[in-house]
Amino acid sequence: MEEKEIILVDDDELQFMLVKNVIKKIDPLVKITFFSNPENALTHLKSNEIQKQPCLILLDLNMPEMTGWEFLDIYSNFSNKSKIVIISSSIDAGDMQKANKHPDVLEFCSKPVFFDKMNDILKYYTC
Numbered sequence: 137m138e139e140k141e142i143i144l145v146d147d148d149e150l151q152f153m154l155v156k157n158v159i160k161k162i163d164p165l166v167k168i169t170f171f172s173n174p175e176n177a178l179t180h181l182k183s184n185e186i187q188k189q190p191c192l193i194l195l196d197l198n199m200p201e202m203t204g205w206e207f208l209d210i211y212s213n214f215s216n217k218s219k220i221v222i223i224s225s226s227i228d229a230g231d232m233q234k235a236n237k238h239p240d241v242l243e244f245c246s247k248p249v250f251f252d253k254m255n256d257i258l259k260y261y262t263c
Contacts (some may be wrong), residue, residue, distance in 0.1 A: 138184045139165070139166075139167055139228075140163070140165070140166045140167065140262055141167040141168075141169060141190040141191060141192060141206060142155075142159065142166055142167070142168050142190055142191060142193075142262070143167070143169045143170075143171065143177060143180075143181070143190045143192070143193045143194070143218070144168060144169070144170050144171070144193075144194045145166075145193060145194070145195045145196060145199075145204070146170075146171075146172065146194070146195075146196035146200040146223070147171075147172050147173070147200060147201075148193045148196070149170075149171065151196070151247065152170045152172075154248060155168075155171045155194065155223070155249065155254070156168050158169070158249070158251055158254045159249070159254060161251065162210070162251070162254060162255050162258055163258060165205045165234065166176075166191075166258075168257075168261075169211045171189070172192050173199075173201050173202075173257065174199055174202040174204070174206070174207040175201075175202055176208070177193075178207065178210055178211065181190050181193075181211070181214065182214065187217070190218045190219045191217055191218065191219070191261075191262040192218060192219050192220075192221065192222045192257075192258075192261055192262050193210070193218045193219070193221070194220075194222075194223050195207060195220055195221070195222050195223065196219055196222075196223060196224055196225075197222060197224040197231060198225065198226060200222065204214060204222060204224070205234070206240070208220070208238060208240060212239070212240055212241065214239055217240060218263075219242050219261050220240050220241050220242060220244065221241070221242055221243045221244075221245060221257055221261060222235045222241055222243070222244045223246075223249055224244070224245075224246065224247060225246070225247045226246075228248070230235065231244070232244050242261055243257070243261075245257070249257065
């Protein structure tokens with residue numbers, strides 16, 4: 137059986153711990169890779185572009201080094217892409233509309249993401 141990997145791109149380590157704990161309760165075998173810097177996540181994804189990509193990327197929008205939108209602008213040029221779910225504390229209706237129209241984004245979720253919602257995400261969007 138192939139290992140499933142989920143990448144979380146978020147500058148908040150507490151958010152990472154919360155998401156990791158919820159995901160591990162749902163699927164203890166999934167590998168969760170955390171990047172607090174979106175540029176490092178892009179470098180990692182680019183270096184693995186020919187190889188297997190993660191099943192899912194969970195992406196925050198508001199980060200100091202690079203916004204989630206800037207991440208998506210760069211990532212949209214990759215040839216081998218993963219599914220992306222935005223997990224954000226943004227309550228801006230414009231962000232939600234933009235996410236819903238973005239071709240690489242499957243869904244916009246508000247933080248915090250609780251067990252039932254994460255279970256739905258993993259059920260519908262992982263490989």
